[in-house]
Amino acid sequence: MKRLFQIVAFGLAVSVFNAQAAEIVVSQKNKDFSQKHVKLKVGDSIAFRNDDPFFHNVFSLSDATSFDLGSYPQGQSKTVKFTKAGTVEIECSIHPNMKLVVEVQ
Amino acid sequence: MRAFAWALTLATLAPATVLAGEAGTAAILKVCKKSDAEDCIVREFKNTVEAAQIRGRSVYRAYCVLCHGESGLGDGRAAKVHTPRPANLVASQVPPEYIEMIVRKGGAGVGRYAGMPPWSDQLTDEQISDVKQFLMALRKP
Numbered sequence: 001m002k003r004l005f006q007i008v009a010f011g012l013a014v015s016v017f018n019a020q021a022a023e024i025v026v027s028q029k030n031k032d033f034s035q036k037h038v039k040l041k042v043g044d045s046i047a048f049r050n051d052d053p054f055f056h057n058v059f060s061l062s063d064a065t066s067f068d069l070g071s072y073p074q075g076q077s078k079t080v081k082f083t084k085a086g087t088v089e090i091e092c093s094i095h096p097n098m099k100l101v102v103e104v105q
Numbered sequence: 106m107r108a109f110a111w112a113l114t115l116a117t118l119a120p121a122t123v124l125a126g127e128a129g130t131a132a133i134l135k136v137c138k139k140s141d142a143e144d145c146i147v148r149e150f151k152n153t154v155e156a157a158q159i160r161g162r163s164v165y166r167a168y169c170v171l172c173h174g175e176s177g178l179g180d181g182r183a184a185k186v187h188t189p190r191p192a193n194l195v196a197s198q199v200p201p202e203y204i205e206m207i208v209r210k211g212g213a214g215v216g217r218y219a220g221m222p223p224w225s226d227q228l229t230d231e232q233i234s235d236v237k238q239f240l241m242a243l244r245k246p
Contacts, residue, residue: 054226055211059186068186071211071222093171093183094222 023079025049026100028056028092033100040082040104049077057093064088064104129153154238161239164232168224177243187220194243204237 021043027034029051038046050056050072058078059068064086069078071094082088082104092098133155137145147156165173172187174180177194184191197204207215211223224233 055223057222059183061183061186066186068183068220070219071213094168094224094227096167096171 021045021081023047025077027051028058028098031095031098033090033098036100038100038102040102042083042085042104043081044104045079045081046102047077047079050074055094056098058090059093060088060090062086062088068093129155157235157238158242160232161235161237161242164228164236165239168228169236172220177240187218189218191220194240195245197240197244201237201241204240205233208233208236 022041023045024038024040025047026038027049031052040046048056048058048069051074053074055071055073057069057071058080060066064084065080065082065088067080069080072078082102085104088102088104090100090102129150133142133146133150136149143159146153147159150156165177166175170181171183172179172181172191173194174184174191179191179193181191199207203215207217207221208228209223209225211219212221213219214223228236
């Protein structure tokens with residue numbers, strides 16, 4: 001009986017772990033995103049961390065997810081949760097060459 | 106004065122960019138051809154307000170148009186994600202010194218909406234001065 005309880009508890013723990021949303025960190029460094037293409041699941045998040053010694057901005061105008069995190073300095077991080085499936089193009093308004101594509105499945 | 110307006114070919118600039126002063130206009134007309142008037146003004150008359158406005162328009166199109174829009178009405182493609190909406194620069198009445206300050210420090214730096222980034226790290230002093238001249242020219246008289 002004890003063994004059965006342990007198996008059930010383990011199974012529940014695994015399923016809860018799998019259901020948890022993931023959070024990844026994307027750095028802004030040298031006027032670029034550290035990744036150009038990211039695949040996520042609905043509910044996952046990205047923390048955008050500014051690792052440059054000047055301000056960055058993060059925004060998206062995509063239909064699936066549109067937002068503007070504002071401008072923030074080195075060392076700060078802001079997080080976006082992706083709640084809808086689709087392709088999200090992310091940019092920095094201060095540095096127009098910075099691009100990141102997020103595919104939310 | 107109107108006869109000389111062609112020399113600028115600044116179709117997207119406000120009327121205020123038309124050369125101020127007959128002497129300045131005459132000097133430019135002696136040097137610059139209609140076909141490359143803007144390049145000529147920036148090259149040969151780089152210290153004039155007109156040259157600054159031409160350079161400032163390039164800066165504006167590279168960095169500001171995203172939020173403030175092509176005409177400066179605050180209707181750029183990113184305007185929809187900002188509340189409050191980006192400033193209408195055509196209707197703005199703030200003095201040029203304030204424009205320079207908010208461009209340098211951003212909205213948060215002057216106690217306003219933080220959606221306006223600080224540009225002092227990205228733009229040179231000349232670019233900030235140029236875009237200020239362009240923004241003053243955008244205003245309706």
